[in-house]
Amino acid sequence: MKKNRPSLPPVTRRNFLKTGALTSLLLGSGAYTHSASAGERVAEGSAKNVIFLVSDGMSIGTLSMADQYLLWREGKRSNWMQLYLDERGRRGLMDVASLDSIVTDSAASAVAWGCGHRVNNNSVNIGPDGTHHPPILPLARASGKGTGLVTSTTVTHATPAGFSANVPNRGQEADIAEQYLEREFDIILGGGRNQFYPDRRNDGQDLVGKFAEKEYAVARTREELDATPLRQRKILGLFSNGHLPYELDRMNSDSLKRDVPSLAELTSRALRALSRNENGFIMQVEGGRVDHAAHANDIGGLIFDQIAFDEALGVALEFQEANPETLIILTTDHGNANPGLNSGNNNGERNFGRLSEFKGTHGALGLNAEQSSSDIIERFREVTGLDLSSGDADLLRRRLNNEYRVPYSRMNGTSAVIGQIIANHTDIGWVGNAHTSDYVELLALGPGSEGIKPFTRNTDLFDLMVSATGIKRELV
Ligand SMILES: [Zn+2]
Known part of the structure; x- marks a missing residue:
């Protein structure tokens, strides 16, 4: 005879409102606290480098359809799915909730990885009590490591800022740009001239000039980026006033194709520079416009930006093969809009293929x-x-x-x-056009990846990176 287990009282709407049980369960203030840090189990200091790759706002349908499109169109898998097929790395799901919501924004999500604390949505490494948490890039720099941010959004956008800045609100991109200058990250590549040039900033500051004084090479086009000396270690590359163009628009414009490097090219240039640091580096690479396309329910924008992100992943994987002391973390900060191919017949494939005409x-x-x-x-x-x-x-x-x-x-x-x-x-x-509460895909490869569990709390990735690289947790 089965022994009866002690049972919890049924969850009624009344109980739920009275106790806030679900909220505390989901947000971590009550029963759901992380009992073991993933980082505690990794070999301390085993990773010289970290490449953290984020496809921003990537629902599982986005990952699936980009892979299926490549398979149908080019007869090959996406690099992401090929990792699964080859059983490389450790894979799991991740809970990306923020402190004040089970549906996170990009700032709070990147912050959880970047400093190991959940904060309220829109905050950048500042807790609700005003505590400033040191983010991982300044910590890496203080430990002598190279630091890099590569993105297809403005470089001062929420996801790169989550690894590098401290501001009460993600919208303070002008302040974030000033912090980049002060904190001297080695590689800053993406969009966002508006926050750096004197004729574009409200306060008229010439941040670009100040970066140049600090021995940064400054690039506005692919040609200028290609012209930076090979031995150059510090580069500020801003290839658009705002976000970089969607990949689909870039591919179909001669001038954009000429002047704006792809995310893969930016990643490659960043790795070339950062790998000159004998103490290694920590770099974040973001496919940031996947999220924007999902918000816009723009399928052409979505699939081709996901593929562009996947090509950047390919560059990172090549680097990791040649430099096995590199930890790669591959994930998204939240789902968005949950797009999917909704069809049960062969027409579905034919109709899906129409994307190639866009x-x-x-x-x-x-x-x-x-x-x-x-x-x-x-x-x-x-x-x-x-x-x-x-x-x-x-x-x-x-x-x-x-x-x-x-x-x-x-x-x-x-x-x-x-x-x-x-x-x-x-x-x-499309199910909607906003972020979702879905748990997200997470894969890690290389030293430290052994810390990935089947279900990871977002803050654990900070512990994992700190342990794997052996950098200090506090700025002294
Ligand atoms: Zn978003």
């Missing part, structure tokens, strides 16, 4: 409220190769003129409606 993102459609339905049909044909029905074109025209709304109000924006209309042709639907 020549631009939603922005490239250049839609506005003045256009007629036939203008809209023409724009779609030119940019996506899709033939819109007159009904869909008219619906979109009415949306542009605020004469139509969808039932789920979150999905009422023009970009979400475009995403739904494109879904009529590609079968790729």
Whole structure:
């Protein structure tokens, strides 16, 4: 006869509200505290280098469809899925909740990895009581390691800032840029000239000039980046005023393709510079616009930026093969919009394949409220190769003129409606257009990866990196 286990009282809405049980369970203030730090089990100081790769806002459908697209189009797997197929590294799921929400933003998520503490959404390495937590890049620098940030967003955006800055709100990008100058990270590559050039900053400071005084090579184009001396150890490369362009738009513009390096190229240049440091380095690489495309329900933006991120992963893997004392951590900071191929027949594959005809993102459609339905049909044909029905074109025209709304109000924006209309042709639907509470994919490779458990709390990755590299936990 089975022995009865002691049972918990049933969770009723009343109990839930009274005790806040679910909240404390999920956010870690109560029953769910991390009992063992993943980092405690890794071989201390075994990793000379860390490359932390983040595809920002990557739902599992994004990872799946990028792999399936590559398989269908090029007959090869994504580097990410190939790691799983080859059974390389340790894989698990990760809980990425922030301190005040089970749905995190990018700042709080990167901060949990970057300093080992959960903070409220939008905070950058500052706790709710005002405590400034030292982030991992200044800690690495204090231990003599090289430091690098590579991203397709502005370099001062939430995810790179989570490893490197301390500000109450992620929106303080001008302050974050000043902290980069003060903290002297070796490699800073991405977008975001607006925070560095005197004619673009509100306070008129010439941060670029000040970086140059500190012996940084400054690059604004691929040509300038290529011209930096091979022995150059400090580089500030800003290839756009704001975020870098979506990969799909970059690939389809001669001038962008010429002037803006790919994420893989930036990663490669960063590794070349950072590997000159005999004490090793810690670098974060972010595919940051995967998240933006998910918010916009923009499938072309999403898949090609995920593939661009995967190519950067390929560069990191090559480096790791030649430098096995390198720990690679590969993950995302949260899901977003949960896109997926929704089809049970062969048409699904054919419709999915229509992505290969896309020549631009939603922005490239250049839609506005003045256009007629036939203008809209023409724009779609030119940019996506899709033939819109007159009904869909008219619906979109009415949306542009605020004469139509969808039932789920979150999905009422023009970009979400475009995403739904494109879904009529590609079968790729969207659950929403915001971050999700989903647990996320996590893989680590190389020394220290033994600390990855089947289910990891985000803050454990800080402990893991500190232990694996042997850097100090505090700034002295
Ligand atoms: Zn986001």
